[in-house]
Amino acid sequence: MNIFTETFAWLADPLHWSGPGGIPVRLLEHLQYSGLVLIIAAAIAVPVGLYIGHTGRGRVVAVAVAGALRALPTLGLLVLFALVAGSGLMPPVWALVILTVPPLLAGTYAGISSVDSNVVDAARAMGMKELQVLFGVEVPNGLLVMFGGIRTAVLQVIATVSVVAYLPLGGLGRYLFDGLVLQDFPRMLAGSLLIAALAMVVDLVLAAVQRLVVSPGLSARSKGGRKAATDFSAAAPAAAAVQGGTA
Amino acid sequence: MAEAMIEFQSVTKQYQSGQPAVDQLSMSIDRGSITVFVGPSGCGKTTSLRMINRMVEPTSGTITVGGRDVTSVPAAELRRSMGYVMQSSGLMPHRSVVDNIATVPRLNGVPKADARKRAEELLDVVGLAPSLGKRYPSQLSGGQQQRVGVARALAADPPVLLMDEPFSAVDPVVRDELQQELLRLQRDLAKTIVFVTHDIDEATVLGDKVAVFAVGGKLAQYATPEEILRAPANEFVASFVGRDRGFRHLAFTTADGVAVHPVDAVTRGGDARANADDWRLVVDDQQRPLGWEGPGLDSQLIPGGSLFRPGDTLRRALDAALSSPSGLGVAVDGDGKVAGVVKGAEVLAVIESARQVRQGAL
Numbered sequence: 001m002n003i004f005t006e007t008f009a010w011l012a013d014p015l016h017w018s019g020p021g022g023i024p025v026r027l028l029e030h031l032q033y034s035g036l037v038l039i040i041a042a043a044i045a046v047p048v049g050l051y052i053g054h055t056g057r058g059r060v061v062a063v064a065v066a067g068a069l070r071a072l073p074t075l076g077l078l079v080l081f082a083l084v085a086g087s088g089l090m091p092p093v094w095a096l097v098i099l100t101v102p103p104l105l106a107g108t109y110a111g112i113s114s115v116d117s118n119v120v121d122a123a124r125a126m127g128m129k130e131l132q133v134l135f136g137v138e139v140p141n142g143l144l145v146m147f148g149g150i151r152t153a154v155l156q157v158i159a160t161v162s163v164v165a166y167l168p169l170g171g172l173g174r175y176l177f178d179g180l181v182l183q184d185f186p187r188m189l190a191g192s193l194l195i196a197a198l199a200m201v202v203d204l205v206l207a208a209v210q211r212l213v214v215s216p217g218l219s220a221r222s223k224g225g226r227k228a229a230t231d232f233s234a235a236a237p238a239a240a241a242v243q244g245g246t247a
Numbered sequence: 248m249a250e251a252m253i254e255f256q257s258v259t260k261q262y263q264s265g266q267p268a269v270d271q272l273s274m275s276i277d278r279g280s281i282t283v284f285v286g287p288s289g290c291g292k293t294t295s296l297r298m299i300n301r302m303v304e305p306t307s308g309t310i311t312v313g314g315r316d317v318t319s320v321p322a323a324e325l326r327r328s329m330g331y332v333m334q335s336s337g338l339m340p341h342r343s344v345v346d347n348i349a350t351v352p353r354l355n356g357v358p359k360a361d362a363r364k365r366a367e368e369l370l371d372v373v374g375l376a377p378s379l380g381k382r383y384p385s386q387l388s389g390g391q392q393q394r395v396g397v398a399r400a401l402a403a404d405p406p407v408l409l410m411d412e413p414f415s416a417v418d419p420v421v422r423d424e425l426q427q428e429l430l431r432l433q434r435d436l437a438k439t440i441v442f443v444t445h446d447i448d449e450a451t452v453l454g455d456k457v458a459v460f461a462v463g464g465k466l467a468q469y470a471t472p473e474e475i476l477r478a479p480a481n482e483f484v485a486s487f488v489g490r491d492r493g494f495r496h497l498a499f500t501t502a503d504g505v506a507v508h509p510v511d512a513v514t515r516g517g518d519a520r521a522n523a524d525d526w527r528l529v530v531d532d533q534q535r536p537l538g539w540e541g542p543g544l545d546s547q548l549i550p551g552g553s554l555f556r557p558g559d560t561l562r563r564a565l566d567a568a569l570s571s572p573s574g575l576g577v578a579v580d581g582d583g584k585v586a587g588v589v590k591g592a593e594v595l596a597v598i599e600s601a602r603q604v605r606q607g608a609l
Contacts, residue, residue, distance in 0.1 A: 116335075116340075118333065118334075118335040118337045119337055119338070119339055119340065121302075121333070121337065122331070122333055122336075122337025122338070122339075123337075123339065124302065124326070125300060125302055125326055125331040125333070125337075125409075126326065126327070126331065126350050126351055126354065126399075127323045127324065127325075127326035127327030127328075127351060127354055128323065128354060129323045132354070137339055137341075140341040141339065141340055141341050143341075215340070215341035215342070215383070216383065217340045217341045217342065217343070217383030217384065217385060218340055218341055
C-alpha cells in the first residue's frame with residue numbers, strides 16, 4: 001500500500017466521520033474559526049479601506065503597515081499571543097486577524113480606487129453627498145476588484161487557521177499536527193486534502209455570491225479582480241503549516 | 248433675453264502655485280441662452296464653469312445664480328438644481344441607462360417608478376430608442392452615452408445646464424449631429440446653458456454669446472459669435488479664432504441677395520447631349536440633383552458639391568459654388584428639387600456689398 005491508497009482508506013473509514021474528533025466536527029470548527037477571524041478582520045479592514053480609497057488619505061501609511069504585517073511569521077505570532085495572552089480561543093484568533101487585515105484592506109482600497117475618477121466626479125456634480133458617492137457609486141463599481149481581495153483573504157484564512165491546532169485547538173489542522181506527532185502520514189495528507197477541498201468549495205460559493213451582487217454592467221469590464229482570487233498558492237495548507245513551523 | 252441668470256463678480260481662483268487659474272472674472276450670463284466659454288487649455292474655462300456649481304470653490308469674488316449667492320446653498324443641493332454634462336459621459340457603469348437618467352430625481356426623493364417613467368420620456372427627447380433604457384452604459388456607443396448624459400442632466404428639469412466639453416470625445420459626424428440636436432432641444436427648453444469647449448467652430452455654432460478666455464484665466468472677449476469673428480478684440484482673440492474666420496463669418500449672413508439662375512437639368516440616361524463641351528446637371532425623376540456630367544466624359548456621373556437651400560447663409564452659398572465640379576452651386580427648394588444654380592463670383596459680389604453696407608452703417 002502506498003501513501004495515496006492509505007490516505008484514501010483513511011478518508012473512507014467511517015470511524016473518522018463520527019465522534020468529537022470526526023471530520024464533520026473538525027470541519028465545522030475550522031469554518032467557525034475562519035468565520036470569526038474574517039468577521040473581526042473585515043470589521044477593521046473594510047472601513048479603513050473605504051476611507052483610504054474614498055479620500056486618498058493615509059494611503060502611504062496603510063501600504064507600509066500592511067506590508068509589515070504580511071511579513072510576520074504566522075506560527076511565531078500565534079505562539080507569542082498565546083504566551084502573552086494565555087490560552088483559549090481569542091489569542092490565536094487575534095494573531096490571525098493581524099495576518100488577514102492586510103489583504104482585506106488592500107482589496108477594499110484597490111476596489112474603491114479602481115473606480116473611474118470621472119464617474120465619481122460626475123456623481124458629485126449630480127449633487128450626491130460624500131456617503132452617497134461612496135456607497136452609491138464607489139462601492140458598487142469597485143465590488144468586482146474588492147471581491148478579488150476578499151476571496152484571496154478567505155482562502156488564506158482557511159489555509160492558515162490550521163495552525164491553531166498547534167496550541168492546541170480544534171479544526172482540520174488537528175489532522176496535520178496529530179499526524180506529524182504520530183508519524184501518521186496518511187492522516188496528514190487527508191487533512192491537507194480536506195482543507196484544500198474546503199477552500200475550493202468556499203471559493204466557489206463566493207464566486208456565486210459575486211455573480212449575484214456585482215452589477216452585470218461591470219462584467220464586460222476589468223477582470224483584474226479575479227486574477228488574484230484564482231491564485232491558489234495561499235491554499236496549500238500543509239505548506240503553510242510547515243512554513244509556520246520553521247519560522 | 249438680456250436678463251442675467253448667472254453672474255460672476257471679480258471671481259478669482261488661485262491654486263497654491265503661481266499664476267491664477269481664473270483672474271478677476273466678471274461677467275453676466277443671460278437667462279435662456281447658450282453661453283460658450285472657449286479658449287486654449289489652461290485658460291480657466293472649465294474652472295470657471297465648475298465654480299458655478301461649486302465643484303471648485305473660488306478663492307475670492309462671488310457668483311450668483313438667479314440672484315442667489317451660490318455659497319448660501321449647501322453644495323449638494325445647489326448641484327442638484329443644475330444639470331451637468333461632462334466630456335467622458337461619467338455615467339455610472341453599474342446602473343442601467345434609465346436608472347442613470349433617473350439619478351437626480353431619485354436624489355430629490357422622487358419615487359422610483361415616477362423617476363423611471365420620466366427617464367423613459369427623456370430617452371425620446373434626446374433621440375434614443377426606448378429599448379436602450381435597459382442597457383448598461385458600456386453597451387452604448389460614445390455618441391449614445393453623451394445623449395444619455397444630456398438626458399440625465401435634464402431629468403430634474405433644472406433651469407441651468409452646465410456642459411463641460413460634452414462633445415469633444417465623439418467623432419466629427421456625431422459631434423455635428425449632437426450640436427444640432429442640442430440647438431433643437433434648446434429651442435423647446437430655453438435653458439440657461441453654459442458650454443465649455445476648446446473648439447471655436449463649436450463655439451460659434453452653438454453660442455448665443457461666446458466668452459473667449461486667454462491663458463492665465465483672463466476674459467479676452469465676450470460678445471456674440473458674429474462679432475468675435477468680425478471684430479476680434481485683440482491679437483490673442485484674432486489668432487485663436489484662426490485663419491478661416493473671414494470665411495466662417497459668412498455663416499452669420501443669409502444669402503438672400505444671391506441670384507439663382509435657371510439651369511437645364513436632364514434625367515439620368517436621358518437624351519444624348521447636344522453640346523459635349525458643357526457641364527450638365529443630372530437629376531432623378533423627382534428633379535433632385537444626382538451629379539454632373541463633365542465635358543468630354545460622356546455619360547460618366549461626377550458627384551456634385553454641397554447644396555444651397557432656401558434661407559442658407561452666404562457661407563453655404565459660397566461653399567456650394569466652390570465645391571461643385573462645374574463651378575456652379577446647385578440650389579434646391581424646400582423639397583430638395585433643383586431650383587437653379589448660384590455663381591461664386593456673384594456670391595463674392597454680395598459679400599462685398601454687404602461689407603460696404605456695414606461700413607456705411609458705422
